[in-house]
Amino acid sequence: MLDLAIIGGGPAGLTAGLYATRGGLENVTMFEKGMPGGQITQSSEIENYPGVSGEITGMDLMMPWPEQCQKFGLKHSMVEVTRVSKGENGFVISKGDGTTEEAHSVIVCTGSTPKRAGFAGEDEFFGRGVSTCATCDGFFYKGKEVAVIGGGDTALEEALYLAKICAKVYLVHRRDTFRSAPNTIERVKNTANIELVLNTVPEEVYGDAMGVNGLRVKANDGTIRDINVPGVFVFVGNNVNNSVLLQEDGSFLCDMTEWGEVKVDIKMQTSVAGLYAAGDMRIDAPKQVVCAAGDGAVAALQAIAFVDEKLNG
Numbered sequence: 001m002l003d004l005a006i007i008g009g010g011p012a013g014l015t016a017g018l019y020a021t022r023g024g025l026e027n028v029t030m031f032e033k034g035m036p037g038g039q040i041t042q043s044s045e046i047e048n049y050p051g052v053s054g055e056i057t058g059m060d061l062m063m064p065w066p067e068q069c070q071k072f073g074l075k076h077s078m079v080e081v082t083r084v085s086k087g088e089n090g091f092v093i094s095k096g097d098g099t100t101e102e103a104h105s106v107i108v109c110t111g112s113t114p115k116r117a118g119f120a121g122e123d124e125f126f127g128r129g130v131s132t133c134a135t136c137d138g139f140f141y142k143g144k145e146v147a148v149i150g151g152g153d154t155a156l157e158e159a160l161y162l163a164k165i166c167a168k169v170y171l172v173h174r175r176d177t178f179r180s181a182p183n184t185i186e187r188v189k190n191t192a193n194i195e196l197v198l199n200t201v202p203e204e205v206y207g208d209a210m211g212v213n214g215l216r217v218k219a220n221d222g223t224i225r226d227i228n229v230p231g232v233f234v235f236v237g238n239n240v241n242n243s244v245l246l247q248e249d250g251s252f253l254c255d256m257t258e259w260g261e262v263k264v265d266i267k268m269q270t271s272v273a274g275l276y277a278a279g280d281m282r283i284d285a286p287k288q289v290v291c292a293a294g295d296g297a298v299a300a301l302q303a304i305a306f307v308d309e310k311l312n313g
Contacts, residue, residue, distance in 0.1 A: 001027075001089065001090065001101075001102045001103065001104065002027050002028065002029055002093075002101060002102065002103035002104065003020075003025040003026060003027045003028055003103070003104055003105065003307050004020050004025050004027075004028045004029075004103060004104065004105045004106070004107065004300075004303050004307065005028075005029055005031065005084075005091065005093050005101065005103035005105075005106045005107075006020070006028065006029070006030040006031065006106075006107045006109065007031050007081050007084065007093075007106065007107070007108045007109065007110055007244055008030075008031075008032060008038075008108065008109040008110040008111060008241075008279070009030055009031075009032025009034070009035075009036035009037065009038065009066075009076070010036070010037065010038025010039065010040070010109060010111055010279060010280075010292060011038055011040065011062070011065070011279065011289045011292040011293045011296065012038075012107075012109035012111075012278040012279030012280075012292040012293065012295050012296035012299075013030055013032065013036070013038075013107070013109040013278075013279070013296060014030070014036055014062075014065045014066060014069050014293075014296065015065075015292075015293040015294075015295075015296030015297050015300070016030075016107045016109065016278060016296035016297070016299050016300040016303075017030045017069040017074035017296075017300075018065075018068060018069045018072065018074065018296075018297075018300075019296070019297045019300035019301060019304075020074075020107075020300040020303060020304060021069065021072035021073040021074045022072045023300065023301065023304045024304060024308075025303070025304055025307060026073065028073065028074055028075065029074075029075045029076070029077050029101075030069075030074055030075070030076050030077070031077045031079060031080075031081045031093065031095070032076060032077075032078065033078060033079060033080040033081075033096070034078070036062070036065065036066045036076065037058075037059065037062035037063075037065070037066075038062070038111060038289075038292075039111060039113075039280075040058040040061065040062060040289050041058045041059045041062050042058060042126065042127050043057065043058035043127060043133075043136060043137070045057060045137075045140065046058055046061050046136070046289075047139060048135070048136070048139075048288075048290075049061060049289055049290060050290060061289075079095050079096060079097055080095065080096035081093055081094065081095055081096070081244050082094050082095065082096050082243075082244065083244055083245075083246070083247070083248075084106055084108060084244050084245060084253060084275075085247060085248075085253060086253070086272070087102055089102060089104075090102055090103055090104045090105070090274065091103045091104075091105070091106045091274065091275065093106070104274065104306075104307045104310055104311070105274040105275070105276070105303040105306050105307050106274065106275050106276070107268075107276045107277070107278055107296070107299045107300065107303060108244060108245065108262070108275070108276070108277050108278075108281065109277065109278040109279040109281065109292070109295070109296060109299075110241040110242070110244060110281055111241050111279055111280040111281055112238040112239060112240045112241055112280040112281055112285075112287070113238065113239045113241060114132035114234070114235075114237075114238050114239075115236045115237045115238060115239060116234065116236075117149055117150075117202055117234050117236050119201075119202040119203055119204055119205065120203065120204035120205070121204050121205040121206055121207075122202075122205060122234070125205050125207055125211065125212050125232075128207070128211045128212065129205070129207055129211040129212025129230055129231055129232060130205055130212065130231075130232050130233075130234065131231065131232070131233050131234070132233070132234050132235065133233075133287065134148075134158040134161050134162050134233055135161070135288060136288075137231070137233075138158075138161060138162050138165050138166070138233075139165060140231070141162070141165065141166050141230060141231040142165050142166065143165075143166070143167050144166055144167055144229070144230055144231065145166060145167050145168040145169070145170070145228070145229045145230075146162055146166050146168075146169055146170070146229050146230070146231040146232065146233060147169070147170040147171075147172055147197075147215045147227055147229045147231070147232045147233070148162065148169055148170070148171050148172065148232075148233045148235065149172045149173075149202055149232065149233065149234045149235065149236065150172075150173065150234065150235035150236050150237075151173035151174070151175060151177075151178045151179055151180070152178070152179045152180055152235065152236075152237065153179070153180045153181060153184065154235045154237075155171070155173070155180075155235035155236075156171070156178060156180045156184045156185065156187075156188050157180075157184060158233060158235055159171045159188060159191075159194055160184070160187060160188060160191060160194075162233065163191050163193050163194050166193070166231075167193065168193045168194075168195065169193060169194045169195070170195050170197050170215075170227050170229065171188065171194055171195065171196050171197060172197045172200055172201075172202060172215075172217055172227075173196070173197070173198050173199075173200070174199070174200065174201045175198065175199065176198045176199050197217060197225075197227070199219055199220040199221075200217045200218065200219045200220070200225075201217065201218055202215060202216075202217050202232075203216045203217055203218045203224070204216040205232050211230060212229070212230050212231060212232060213228065213230065214226050214227060214228045214229060215227045215229055215232050238280075239260075240259065240260040240261050240262075240280075240281050241281060242256065242260050242261075242262065242281060245262070253272060253275065254270035254271045254272045254275055254277075255270065255271040257283055261281060261282060261283045261284075261285070262277035262281055262282050262283065263282075263283050264276070264277050264278075264282045264283060266298075267298060267299075267302045268282065268295055268298050268299035268302060269302060273306070274303075274306050274310075276299035276302060276303060277299070278292065278295035278296045278298070278299040279291075279292035279295050279296065280292060282295065
């Protein structure tokens with residue numbers, strides 16, 4: 001029986017594995033069906049991870065993490081976990097190959113996936129001018145013009161953030177009203193270098209081998225417009241990767257928000273003892289690598305204490 005099962009191999013999962021094994025748990029497995037690293041491996045350049053200076057890609061940043069974790073005994077099982085459920089003695093980890101394992105404690109850090117808007121070139125130029133993280137990539141467009149796609153809280157807040165860095169921000173939204181807090185909408189409307197491009201949808205992002213050159217949009221009246229920008233930020237929502245917590249009866253193993261995020265306290269503890277959630281899938285996640293890593297460390301320390309209390313009293 002595992003002391004701890006970690007579901008997901010991004011920054012939260014890897015850090016949890018490092019802290020759990022170095023902290024004394026001897027039987028810890030991280031389940032990650034692909035190569036460890038998480039979404040950040042798709043970023044072309046990282047500048048805001050503490051202690052890392054110079055030009056570095058997301059892949060280069062994450063490459064040493066698995067080796068460091070495994071040095072202390074973390075095992076990596078390259079298999080998909082389909083469900084985490086309660087068992088008689090702890091938790092049952094159901095795997096895609098039809099087998100199961102049991103664990104005294106579980107940390108779920110399967111992250112979230114930014115929704116794509118679905119326009120031409122979006123996938124082709126992702127990481128080369130198309131981004132879903134203004135905090136990560138906004139600085140690369142300092143003094144330049146960029147486009148933001150979306151009309152919710154995140155889109156407007158990120159447009160305001162980018163407006164402080166960039167020369168101009170084109171806010172492209174398919175409607176003429178926003179799904180955001182009134183004061184946020186007012187701030188956007190009063191920001192001189194934000195141009196509202198309303199009742200308009202993105203048609204295509206285009207560029208060359210160097211990256212994005214522009215965004216073609218189409219208004220409701222059929223008018224086509226080319227917006228010459230090197231950066232396009234897409235904020236049309238996130239899909240929380242919470243399917244492993246979905247039970248056979250359609251309920252979730254622990255308490256969730258209406259948006260499918262896992263409710264946790266400051267210790268990353270869910271509503272079920274011994275079950276923790278860390279990183280982008282938990283409530284109010286900042287969606288930054290350093291924050292996810294911190295979550296993983298906190299969750300691992302709590303799991304160590306939980307297992308010790310369970311086994312030793």
